Amino acid sequence: MTDRYERVALIGLGLIASSMAWAMRRGNVADTIVGFAPSEETRKVAGELGFLDHVAASATEAVRDADLVVLCVPVGVMGAVAREIAPALKPGATVSDVGSVKQAVIAAVAPELPANVHFIPAHPLAGTEQSGPRSGFAELFDDRWCLLVPTERTDPGQVDRLARFWQALGSRTDQMTADHHDLVLAVTSHAPHLIAYTMVGVADDLRRVTDSEVVNYSAAGFRDFTRIAASDPTMWRDVFLSNKDATLEILGRFTEELFALQRAIRSGDGDLLFEYFSRTREIRRGIIDAGQDTDAPNFGRTK
Amino acid sequence: MTDRYERVALIGLGLIASSMAWAMRRGNVADTIVGFAPSEETRKVAGELGFLDHVAASATEAVRDADLVVLCVPVGVMGAVAREIAPALKPGATVSDVGSVKQAVIAAVAPELPANVHFIPAHPLAGTEQSGPRSGFAELFDDRWCLLVPTERTDPGQVDRLARFWQALGSRTDQMTADHHDLVLAVTSHAPHLIAYTMVGVADDLRRVTDSEVVNYSAAGFRDFTRIAASDPTMWRDVFLSNKDATLEILGRFTEELFALQRAIRSGDGDLLFEYFSRTREIRRGIIDAGQDTDAPNFGRTK
Numbered sequence: 001m002t003d004r005y006e007r008v009a010l011i012g013l014g015l016i017a018s019s020m021a022w023a024m025r026r027g028n029v030a031d032t033i034v035g036f037a038p039s040e041e042t043r044k045v046a047g048e049l050g051f052l053d054h055v056a057a058s059a060t061e062a063v064r065d066a067d068l069v070v071l072c073v074p075v076g077v078m079g080a081v082a083r084e085i086a087p088a089l090k091p092g093a094t095v096s097d098v099g100s101v102k103q104a105v106i107a108a109v110a111p112e113l114p115a116n117v118h119f120i121p122a123h124p125l126a127g128t129e130q131s132g133p134r135s136g137f138a139e140l141f142d143d144r145w146c147l148l149v150p151t152e153r154t155d156p157g158q159v160d161r162l163a164r165f166w167q168a169l170g171s172r173t174d175q176m177t178a179d180h181h182d183l184v185l186a187v188t189s190h191a192p193h194l195i196a197y198t199m200v201g202v203a204d205d206l207r208r209v210t211d212s213e214v215v216n217y218s219a220a221g222f223r224d225f226t227r228i229a230a231s232d233p234t235m236w237r238d239v240f241l242s243n244k245d246a247t248l249e250i251l252g253r254f255t256e257e258l259f260a261l262q263r264a265i266r267s268g269d270g271d272l273l274f275e276y277f278s279r280t281r282e283i284r285r286g287i288i289d290a291g292q293d294t295d296a297p298n299f300g301r302t303k
Numbered sequence: 304m305t306d307r308y309e310r311v312a313l314i315g316l317g318l319i320a321s322s323m324a325w326a327m328r329r330g331n332v333a334d335t336i337v338g339f340a341p342s343e344e345t346r347k348v349a350g351e352l353g354f355l356d357h358v359a360a361s362a363t364e365a366v367r368d369a370d371l372v373v374l375c376v377p378v379g380v381m382g383a384v385a386r387e388i389a390p391a392l393k394p395g396a397t398v399s400d401v402g403s404v405k406q407a408v409i410a411a412v413a414p415e416l417p418a419n420v421h422f423i424p425a426h427p428l429a430g431t432e433q434s435g436p437r438s439g440f441a442e443l444f445d446d447r448w449c450l451l452v453p454t455e456r457t458d459p460g461q462v463d464r465l466a467r468f469w470q471a472l473g474s475r476t477d478q479m480t481a482d483h484h485d486l487v488l489a490v491t492s493h494a495p496h497l498i499a500y501t502m503v504g505v506a507d508d509l510r511r512v513t514d515s516e517v518v519n520y521s522a523a524g525f526r527d528f529t530r531i532a533a534s535d536p537t538m539w540r541d542v543f544l545s546n547k548d549a550t551l552e553i554l555g556r557f558t559e560e561l562f563a564l565q566r567a568i569r570s571g572d573g574d575l576l577f578e579y580f581s582r583t584r585e586i587r588r589g590i591i592d593a594g595q596d597t598d599a600p601n602f603g604r605t606k
Contacts, residue, residue: 076573100523125523128600129587135600144522174519184516187506189523194568195498196524198561200583202553203490205560213487215589216477219447220403220428220492221499223596224527230587233580240568240576250505251565255558257508258501262554265497265543270379273543277536280503284432284533286518293526297431297438299602 005068005094005165006031011059011081012072013037013046014232015127016098018136020070021051023169026138036062037133038073046133060088068165071097071109076238079108091116094158098124100185100235102149102178104242110151118158121149123181124171125189131232142170143291149178186246190239191254194247196228197236308371308397308468309334314362314384315375316340316349317535318430319401321439323373324354326472329441339365340436341376349436363391371468374400374412379541382411394419397461401427403488403538405452405481407545413454421461424452426484427474428492434535445473446594452481489549493542494557497550499531500539 008030010017017035024030036056037043047055056062063069063085071078078097089095095117099105102121113119126144128135146166150159163173176184203214203222218226240247264272288295311333313320320338327333339359340346350358359365366372366388374381381402392398398420402408405424416422429447431438449469453462466476479487506517506525521529543550567575591598 125520127523130600137600145519147520184512184520185523187509187512188517188520188525191505192502192524192528194564195502195561196527197580197583198564199495199498199557200586201579202494202557202560204582204586206490206553206556209487209490211586211589212593214491214586215593216448216595217428217450217487217491218590218595220430220488221495221531222491223590224499224531225495226583226587226590227596227602228524228527229580229583231580233577233584236580237573237576241571241573244568244571248565248568250509251561253509254502254505255561257505258498258554258558261497261501262551265547265551268544268547270540270544273540274536276504277500277532277534277539279507280500280529280532281536283503283507283514283517284529286514287521287526287529290515290518292519292521293530294604297433299530299604301597301602 004029007066007068008033009056009062009066009069010035010052010072011062011069011085013042013133014072015131015135015140016124017070017072018046018049018051018133019126019138019140020072020169022136022138023141025051027168027170029165029168030068034062034066042133049133051136059085063090063093064088065090067093068162069093069095071095071099074234074238075099075101075105075242078105079112082109082112086112086114089114089117092118094118094120094162096120096122096162098122100189100239101243102181106149106151106178118155119151120154120159120162121151121178122162122166123147123149123185124166126171127231129227129230131235139170141166144171146171146173147181148173148175149181150175182243182246186243186250190243190247191250193228193231193236194240194251195254196225199225200229307332310369310371311336312359312365312369312372313338313355313375314365314372314388316345316436317375318434318438318443319427320373320375321349321352321354321436322429322441322443323375323472325439325441326444328354330471330473332468332471333371337365337369345436352436354439362388366396367391368393370396371465372396372398374398374402377538377541378402378404378408378545381408382415385412385415389415389417392417392420395421397421397423397465399423399425399465401425403492403542404546405484409452409454409481421458422454423457423462423465424454424481425465425469426450426452426488427469429474430534432530432533434538442473444469447474449474449476450484451476451478452484453478485546485549489546489553493546493550494553496531496534496539497543497554498557499528502528503532
């Protein structure tokens with residue numbers, strides 16, 4: 001078994017796929033990169049940007065002869081795409097994805113695939129608030145984690161091979177089960193996104209504070225929320241609908257805790273607030289020490 | 304009336320005061336800058352860093368002969384500091400502050416001051432998650448807004464003078480009433496901070512997701528929250544306790560809205576989610592267009 005994939009097919013050509021292509025080129029990770037996106041405009045832009053060796057006219061054409069096929073479409077359409085490409089997959093190929101939820105993707109994709117391909121769900125924990133083929137860049141995955149979620153029928157050798165592929169794109173890799181993945185991501189990503197969307201929506205809705213006040217005076221904290229709340233709406237709609245249980249569980253815990261802090265504010269319990277706020281500082285320290293964020297003030301913003 | 308302050312006294316020597324001193328030096332805005340902090344360690348560090356012309360041994364000594372006195376201490380101790388310095392204030396001096404809430408500061412400070420000084424509350428909307436005298440830098444206020452909140456007894460000429468002072472430090476300035484200020488800040492700052500503190504606390508508390516998972520996999524969104532939740536605990540305890548009503552009002556609206564989105568997730572209402580998430584993107588665009596944040600992905604983080 002070779003250590004690299006000769007031919008890689010990317011289905012969907014947004015932020016993640018275009019970044020994967022640029023990172024593959026940087027690391028000389030594949031001989032040929034082909035890709036397809038349902039939108040004609042996206043295919044045209046991808047062709048102009050030149051991160052693919054070939055822009056295919058259909059998903060079926062893209063996956064033909066590919067050793068690795070990566071589904072980079074919104075979680076809600078993964079099943080349909082898998083059904084479409086299944087007949088054209090090369091025996092022995094690996095099929096993976098980059099979806100932000102794993103149980104729902106496995107449930108939708110696994111039944112569609114033939115038994116002679118290796119299905120290895122994965123999730124690179126990297127992204128920005130931008131989307132589309134123009135937003136990709138080779139460094140997106142550097143030092144970020146890519147979580148592999150092998151299913152029972154997965155060949156461990158092929159899992160290692162895919163892990164090495166992601167490492168060659170700059171990532172660190174880890175493995176976990178699909179249900180644990182979905183819980184961890186509900187905490188570190190899905191609940192925070194919904195909360196940020198909510199807070200930005202509330203600010204926009206208030207009639208007693210003008211939009212220009214919200215915008216001009218955002219540097220006092222709010223602007224950090226708006227970055228997250230500018231993420232791709234389609235992707236996030238699908239994430240919440242397909243990681244419903246874990247997200248609602250974490251939001252329930254969040255609401256409980258928020259009520260406890262609101263009660264402390266109402267009753268004037270300064271000690272509780274002070275202790276709480278001191279504890280959360282430590283988590284930030286840990287993230288910086290783990291190389292997952294900058295310690296420069298305001299993220300090192302230059303404005 | 305002269306257009307600058309010959310002698311400026313800073314009471315409290317943390318992030319804001321040290322940044323003001325550096326910005327005053329950069330702009331040659333004052334002849335002499337004196338300062339005092341209750342902590343001996345802070346005074347020692349301030350002396351070593353050299354952003355003051357003189358480190359005073361007491362607040363009373365610092366304010367003597369000063370034309371402008373700026374209270375840069377936590378909101379909860381503003382009243383006590385005002386009481387202490389009142390007898391030493393020069394007649395005709397301006398007393399201002401940088402507190403994040405205004406009604407409570409006015410209620411605590413105004414009754415303590417003699418009638419022959421000008422009290423002009425103010426709030427520069429600038430900061431980082433860091434604190435203490437070492438965290439200051441001259442550019443902190445550049446293009447940020449400083450809100451002046453004149454009281455009824457304030458001389459308009461002196462308000463203009465203080466506005467020009469803040470403009471010389473790099474700020475844009477605006478005026479509003481104290482109660483409107485407190486509502487605007489509850490939206491753009493206080494509620495977002497409490498929400499970020501809460502989410503980080505929840506992540507830390509969960510027994511089913513390890514701290515190392517929270518830390519390593521934070522790049523998926525959570526790390527933005529931890530920056531805000533690393534802010535100074537004393538300052539933020541005081542903010543919430545002294546802007547109780549407006550903060551609780553906004554948190555109430557937030558919770559309503561969060562419940563509506565949770566219901567949409569539970570019932571699978573993808574259209575509602577998609578429309579909501581599309582709308583919040585616009586706010587981000589407005590903030591970037593207004594020069595209040597960078598449009599670089601991930602805030603232009605280099606890691």
